Amino acid sequence: MLPVIETIALRQMASGDRLHLQLYKFIGARPGKKVYIQSNLHGAEIAGNAVIHQLIEFFLTINDTELTGEIWLVPVCNPMGTNERAHHFSPGRYCVYEAKDWNRIFWDYEKEADDLVAFTKSQVHIDLEVVRQNYLTRIKQQFAKILEKINSTSSVPYTNLFSYKLQNLSLDADYLIDLHSSTDQALEYLYYFRSREDSAKYFGFDFGILLDKYDGDAFDEAFIKPWLALEACFKELGREIKFDVEAWTLELGTGMQMNPDSVAKGVRGMKNYLAQKGVLQIPDLLDDTKTHEMTFTSSSNRKKYYAIAGGMIQSRIKLGSSVKAGEKLYQILSFNKEGKLPSVIDVFAGQDGLVYDVATNQAVNEGEFVLGIVS
Known part of the structure; x- marks a missing residue:
């Protein structure tokens, strides 16, 4: 199966040179879930690029009938951070011009949704999938206002433009996976959100960290936080629901390295997750996660x-x-x-x-x- 490849203009530099993103879309024979996967948001965290490359090579070997829905992949999603150097070191964690962490700049709809209770009351007796589409429409309508600011004569700082580009690709995804690694040296683990423990086991990692405290400005947080808030609001009104919407940050070991073991663990986990979620219709990929012992703890x-x-x-x-x-x-x-x-x-x-x-x-x-x- 061949992907649809799109090159997206990102930024023009003072020299006249331009930075771009490259998006690979693998679209299955049948409609289904949308999976968005990106890597290298922090400049020194490069292992995820190897994971995406190996996933692309794998997807090239399968038929479109073995994929339900679509998978969007964006390697090297932050060229500014990736290209930053200090002698032999690759920092790239911060936008040095604006003094901001590249993963603390994203737009969080919940902070602007002052009518969440009223919306939830209007949806109490509506089918879950219809509620999802109605809520997503509201999120998109509010998100579109950012583009108006970008296109104005005063424009916006670069981090606003950059965050818009990435969120515009991922806003309507069902499953979002952000591939990171440590700035230093670290083990492989993942970050997850409330009531998503069962799916976390699909990645086959030894331990996961629940994000029980967050401000919503990180990429995974900004994506899922509105949906968690809506679930909580429904619960207060007496309706227990859980949207099939998930966000993950996979931490793939040490920064500035393409450690083969970390990459292999990431690829294996991603394939199993996609198979378990029914996106990849390939039974041979399924691992027995019921017996996998995974330690869960909290970010606090x-x-x-x-x-x-x-x-x-x-x-x-x-x-x-x-x-x-x-x-x-x-x-x-x-x-x-x-x-x-x-x-x-x-x-x-x-x-x-x-x-x-x-x-x-x-x-x-x-x-x-x-x-x-x-x-």
Whole structure:
């Protein structure tokens, strides 16, 4: 099956050169769900590009009868961040011009939906799929006002334009998957939202983090937050519903690397998820997820450790280690400027948990990130 390939103009630079996005659409023989998949929103997080490439190669080998619905893929979705360099390092986490995180700039309909209760009351006795279409229409109508601002003579900052381009592609998706990795070194895991645990198991990851606290400005949050709010509003009115709308952020290990194991885990999980959701009609792809043991925790259970003094990190506990409260995590070799000998400072865990993220740089200024633990 061949994709429809679209090249989307993104930005003209001062030099006159232009940046573009490339979209690959695989459209099945029968209508169904729309899946939107993107990678590399943060510049250093490149493993997802390899995942998308391998998915494209796989989709080329199947027939359109084996795909129900459509799958849209956007690799290298943020060329500005991807191209950013500082010597050998690829930062690209922030728009340096506007001082904003590239994944904290997205439009959240719920913040503007001041008539949600009235809308929900009008839909209490209506079929679920009709409710979805009615609500999506309202979201699209409000979203269209952004384009009016973009096309005005005063226009908008680039992050507004950029976020519009990505959300315009994904706003009407049923399933949204945003492929990330750590800025530093990390395990593979996923972020998920309320009451989506069963689907989370389809990816085959060892653990998932529930986003129980969020502001709605991240890509996955902005997509699903309006639907979660509508579900909650229906519940208050006595109707229990759950839309077949899902958003995921897959964290594929270490930044600035195309780790083969992380990529393979991402590809395998994506195929199984798409098969389990009925998008790919290929029984051989289905894994038995009922017996898969997956650990779930909440984002509020994450604890980041920051350097209590400047110096060099040594004897740091390994990534993936389980720790107990009181166990030594690392040492700081501190070279003071007080006429004293260098000192070694021991840092201990404040709680039990799993070391899931560690800093790449082992030279730290006071207050810089060293490692993260989730319990």
